[in-house]
Amino acid sequence: MLKRAPALFSSLIATTTLMFYNGVFAKAGDDSEVGGGLGQLNMPQGVTDVSEAAFEVHMLMMWICTVIGVIVFGFMFYVMYAHRKSRGVEAANFHEHLGVEIAWTVVPALILIGMAIPATSALLKVYDTDNPDIDIKVTGYQWKWQYEHLGAGIKYMSEMRTSQDEIWGREPKGEHYLREVTQPLVIPANKKVRFLITGNDVIHSWWVPDFGVKRDAVPGLFTAAWARVEKPGLYVGECTELCGKGHAFMPVVVEVKEEADYNIWLTEKKEEAAVYASTIGKQWSHAELMEKGEKVYQISCAGCHQPSGDGIAGVFPAVNGSAIVNGPADGHIGILINGVAGSAMQSFADQLSEVDIAAVIHYKRHSWGNNVGDLIQPADVLNFKNAQ
Amino acid sequence: MAHGPAKGLGRWLFTTNHKDIGTLYLLFSFAMFLLGGAFAMIIRAELFQPGMQLIEPEFFIQMTTMHGLVMVFGAIMPAFVGLANWMIPLMIGAPDMALPRMNNLSFWILPFAFAILVSTLFMEGGGPNFGWTFYAPLSTTYAPDSVNYFIFSMHIMGASSIMGSINIIATVMNMRAPGMTYMKMPLFVWTWLITAFLLVAVMPVLAGAVTMMLMDINFGTSFFNAAGGGDPVLFQHVFWFFGHPEVYIIILPAFGVVSQIIPTYSRKPLFGYSSMVYATAAIAFLSFVVWAHHMFTVGMPIAGELYFMYATMLIAVPTGVKVFNWITTMYRGALTYETPMLFSIAFVILFTFGGFTGLMLSVAAADIQYHDTYFVVAHFHYVMVAGAVFSGTAAVYYWLPKWCGRMYDETMGKVQFWVAFIAFNITFMPQHFLGLAGMPRRYSDYGLQFTDWNMVSSVGAFLYGGAQLLLLYNIVRTVKYGQLIDDPKVWEGAIGLEWLVPTPAPYHTFVKPPVIKEGAVGAEEWLIDETPSYASYKTVTDAG
Ligand SMILES: [Cu+2]
Ligand SMILES: [Cu+2]
Numbered sequence: 001m002l003k004r005a006p007a008l009f010s011s012l013i014a015t016t017t018l019m020f021y022n023g024v025f026a027k028a029g030d031d032s033e034v035g036g037g038l039g040q041l042n043m044p045q046g047v048t049d050v051s052e053a054a055f056e057v058h059m060l061m062m063w064i065c066t067v068i069g070v071i072v073f074g075f076m077f078y079v080m081y082a083h084r085k086s087r088g089v090e091a092a093n094f095h096e097h098l099g100v101e102i103a104w105t106v107v108p109a110l111i112l113i114g115m116a117i118p119a120t121s122a123l124l125k126v127y128d129t130d131n132p133d134i135d136i137k138v139t140g141y142q143w144k145w146q147y148e149h150l151g152a153g154i155k156y157m158s159e160m161r162t163s164q165d166e167i168w169g170r171e172p173k174g175e176h177y178l179r180e181v182t183q184p185l186v187i188p189a190n191k192k193v194r195f196l197i198t199g200n201d202v203i204h205s206w207w208v209p210d211f212g213v214k215r216d217a218v219p220g221l222f223t224a225a226w227a228r229v230e231k232p233g234l235y236v237g238e239c240t241e242l243c244g245k246g247h248a249f250m251p252v253v254v255e256v257k258e259e260a261d262y263n264i265w266l267t268e269k270k271e272e273a274a275v276y277a278s279t280i281g282k283q284w285s286h287a288e289l290m291e292k293g294e295k296v297y298q299i300s301c302a303g304c305h306q307p308s309g310d311g312i313a314g315v316f317p318a319v320n321g322s323a324i325v326n327g328p329a330d331g332h333i334g335i336l337i338n339g340v341a342g343s344a345m346q347s348f349a350d351q352l353s354e355v356d357i358a359a360v361i362h363y364k365r366h367s368w369g370n371n372v373g374d375l376i377q378p379a380d381v382l383n384f385k386n387a388q
Numbered sequence: 389m390a391h392g393p394a395k396g397l398g399r400w401l402f403t404t405n406h407k408d409i410g411t412l413y414l415l416f417s418f419a420m421f422l423l424g425g426a427f428a429m430i431i432r433a434e435l436f437q438p439g440m441q442l443i444e445p446e447f448f449i450q451m452t453t454m455h456g457l458v459m460v461f462g463a464i465m466p467a468f469v470g471l472a473n474w475m476i477p478l479m480i481g482a483p484d485m486a487l488p489r490m491n492n493l494s495f496w497i498l499p500f501a502f503a504i505l506v507s508t509l510f511m512e513g514g515g516p517n518f519g520w521t522f523y524a525p526l527s528t529t530y531a532p533d534s535v536n537y538f539i540f541s542m543h544i545m546g547a548s549s550i551m552g553s554i555n556i557i558a559t560v561m562n563m564r565a566p567g568m569t570y571m572k573m574p575l576f577v578w579t580w581l582i583t584a585f586l587l588v589a590v591m592p593v594l595a596g597a598v599t600m601m602l603m604d605i606n607f608g609t610s611f612f613n614a615a616g617g618g619d620p621v622l623f624q625h626v627f628w629f630f631g632h633p634e635v636y637i638i639i640l641p642a643f644g645v646v647s648q649i650i651p652t653y654s655r656k657p658l659f660g661y662s663s664m665v666y667a668t669a670a671i672a673f674l675s676f677v678v679w680a681h682h683m684f685t686v687g688m689p690i691a692g693e694l695y696f697m698y699a700t701m702l703i704a705v706p707t708g709v710k711v712f713n714w715i716t717t718m719y720r721g722a723l724t725y726e727t728p729m730l731f732s733i734a735f736v737i738l739f740t741f742g743g744f745t746g747l748m749l750s751v752a753a754a755d756i757q758y759h760d761t762y763f764v765v766a767h768f769h770y771v772m773v774a775g776a777v778f779s780g781t782a783a784v785y786y787w788l789p790k791w792c793g794r795m796y797d798e799t800m801g802k803v804q805f806w807v808a809f810i811a812f813n814i815t816f817m818p819q820h821f822l823g824l825a826g827m828p829r830r831y832s833d834y835g836l837q838f839t840d841w842n843m844v845s846s847v848g849a850f851l852y853g854g855a856q857l858l859l860l861y862n863i864v865r866t867v868k869y870g871q872l873i874d875d876p877k878v879w880e881g882a883i884g885l886e887w888l889v890p891t892p893a894p895y896h897t898f899v900k901p902p903v904i905k906e907g908a909v910g911a912e913e914w915l916i917d918e919t920p921s922y923a924s925y926k927t928v929t930d931a932g
Contacts, residue, residue: 220614223687314512
């Protein structure tokens with residue numbers, strides 16, 4: 001077996017290469033289907049100009065590399081076979097040849113120039129962000145996304161919907177495991193949509209493979225990317241910059257609707273917001289606040305402060321038994337509205353409504369070992385905000 | 389000065405002997421390699437299936453971070469410093485390194501650096517959880533308290549590397565034997581000389597980056613804090629100005645090792661020696677001007693993206709020259725396939741494969757899809773593991789008989805090679821597919837569509853881990869029970885001064901410098917004119 005090492009060697013390489021390319025030709029990518037299995041080998045072609053341009057340069061590069069690889073390794077395997085000492089060959093003694101050395105410097109340089117041309121034109125497409133039909137502001141939070149339809153006055157959070165039970169195997173995993181969110185970003189088909197991307201806390205990265213859009217969400221910086229999608233449907237992506245322990249759990253889901261449907265959706269959203277605004281003035285009962293507060297807590301706080309309210313020693317303080325939580329309501333509201341500078345405790349003023357903030361505070365003041373015995377109303381939160 | 393090594397622990401604590409220090413570096417790096425490997429096993433075990441099974445997501449990202457840090461700074465870099473310590477004086481005919489006491493210091497601060505780093509895992513709040521690239525503000529405002537210890541340990545590692553590289557530069561520039569001109573130095577010495585300059589240039593940049601972090605965390609500055617007027621992207625520029633040369637710091641000595649081994653088993657001098665030297669220098673130069681290819685998705689202006697794309701593509705030219713030279717060295721040689729040669733050939737193939745994916749990654753528009761996915765993970769493991777680790781393994785098999793005067797078992801060596809080679813490809817080839825299909829890196833959990841290839845990859849990883857235990861077994865067995873040999877040359881086709889001293893290499897070599905004859909770089913010209921007296925060496929114990 002050891003004698004035949006070179007032969008084994010080459011067949012192994014051949015098989016792996018074959019595996020690699022099989023998938024490439026089997027399927028050049030589909031849109032948002034959950035692909036998968038051993039057949040899923042290549043990049044999706046996607047549905048936008050940019051993703052197609054990326055796919056094309058990707059394939060071109062792969063082909064060029066394959067051809068070079070076959071020639072170079074082919075020659076190498078021939079040498080490994082033909083010039084074995086065991087075949088009784090004598091070693092030559094040459095060690096220089098100016099001609100070939102110049103050739104194999106110049107030829108690759110020319111090939112590179114050949115590659116650089118399509119690579120440049122593809123990149124120009126990525127940067128063609130002018131004259132959008134609509135602008136969407138995308139903000140990365142630990143560990144969720146916020147989308148704002150600029151000019152329409154609508155903004156919402158988009159959080160993963162997969163439950164902790166599914167993640168920890170206490171419940172069977174659903175078909176859309178880690179690929180489902182509370183509210184996808186909704187955009188119209190056949191419109192040039194520009195994404196203005198930024199971060200709120202650490203750096204995240206907003207990626208939709210089918211759009212060919214991946215852009216870091218950096219705090220303090222706005223950058224632009226764009227997509228024009230023809231085909232309505234759901235498109236799934238992910239966060240691709242390490243952003244802490246929830247990094248794997250903040251999927252990106254975009255729903256592309258026909259323009260008419262999009263406009264209907266937009267109107268509904270606006271009405272919803274108006275109805276919501278009216279609830280701020282309403283007096284909420286203990287039971288209502290507890291019910292709403294628990295939901296908000298589980299989604300927005302439990303990730304750090306834990307469902308038990310006990311936090312994680314040294315990183316996230318316990319809210320169960322905390323002096324702030326059990327103290328005057330304003331202290332607690334202040335933390336949620338302003339965050340704690342220089343720590344992971346961010347401001348929730350932009351992420352949660354007044355109702356949500358009131359409810360979650362009320363919930364915390366009356367859960368686990370805490371029992372303050374008052375009522376926190378959305379109006380209190382609003383007053384606090386206005387007083388600032 | 390024909391005295392032997394001191395006895396007991398003192399020998400290792402106070403030694404200024406380049407061979408002892410080389411051995412210490414190698415042992416230390418192997419220990420770190422196993423530790424970093426253990427972290428990798430935890431990662432792959434968790435990723436075997438979708439869902440969280442074994443560890444918390446928080447601990448998972450600590451593991452990815454520690455795996456990267458330990459492998460880069462604890463395993464690979466010290467391993468090549470160990471080889472440099474052992475081999476550079478032997479290869480240039482010097483009695484020792486130029487600065488032996490500093491040599492001792494630069495090694496002995498390393499265990500402390502890593503003790504501090506690893507101890508953070510046991511601190512409240514856990515260890516570093518921000519990736520080996522430790523991007524701010526995740527590593528500053530949002531970091532666990534232990535980050536200060538992380539910064540301290542990076543400073544110590546940096547100091548160790550800088551001292552080590554100054555020592556190598558001083559040795560190569562001042563201690564070459566008469567007649568050993570620069571253009572006669574073995575390629576391993578050349579690649580290390582150039583690497584040492586890279587280290588001296590960029591380690592201070594790393595130190596600067598972590599110091600700015602320290603200031604942001606503890607003294608209220610805002611270098612990287614957007615809220616205070618700073619810029620998180622600045623961190624990435626500074627980091628990668630260190631980080632990209634760093635990957636060449638790792639790979640250039642590996643090139644050097646392979647350039648020593650391939651001629652030996654081809655029984656033919658290295659093809660294109662001078663172009664190898666120039667290519668190495670060209671790669672080193674280019675490595676300073678391509679850093680932002682790691683930041684194509686950060687939203688740089690298009691002019692910047694284009695520049696970094698073109699500059700990165702250029703690296704393919706000198707790298708290609710090297711690959712062609714290795715293959716042409718084999719052409720019309722008389723090839724045999726001992727274990728070091730197998731590892732070197734696998735290096736050429738797999739490193740080139742990693743180079744191809746590197747070329748693909750350099751195309752900014754395509755990188756938008758590849759960036760921060762498993763495609764990148766696969767790419768850099770092809771160049772780091774099949775590159776640096778395979779080359780380091782080849783070096784150990786190649787020089788071990790010279791170091792300890794015992795031959796390893798060829799069959800066991802080959803078995804280890806094939807297990808490592810196959811397992812490596814089972815582990816990392818599927819990661820290309822995962823990345824292209826859309827699996828981001830540093831994910832503690834993944835969607836169901838990625839299950840199959842992750843399972844394959846995990847199985848491969850455990851096998852690959854097993855291959856390293858086999859390597860450990862082979863080394864221990866050779867050192868203790870290997871067949872005794874005393875042929876100075878060890879390998880039929882070996883060329884160079886290190887093969888002219890006795891086997892095992894005595895504790896002190898070239899006390900009296902050899903004189904290298906005039907002539908071209910080639911087999912027969914590597915003669916020692918004035919042979920030093922070997923008799924005195926025989927009385928001292930071997931360097932073990
Ligand atoms: Cu993330
Ligand atoms: Cu780089």
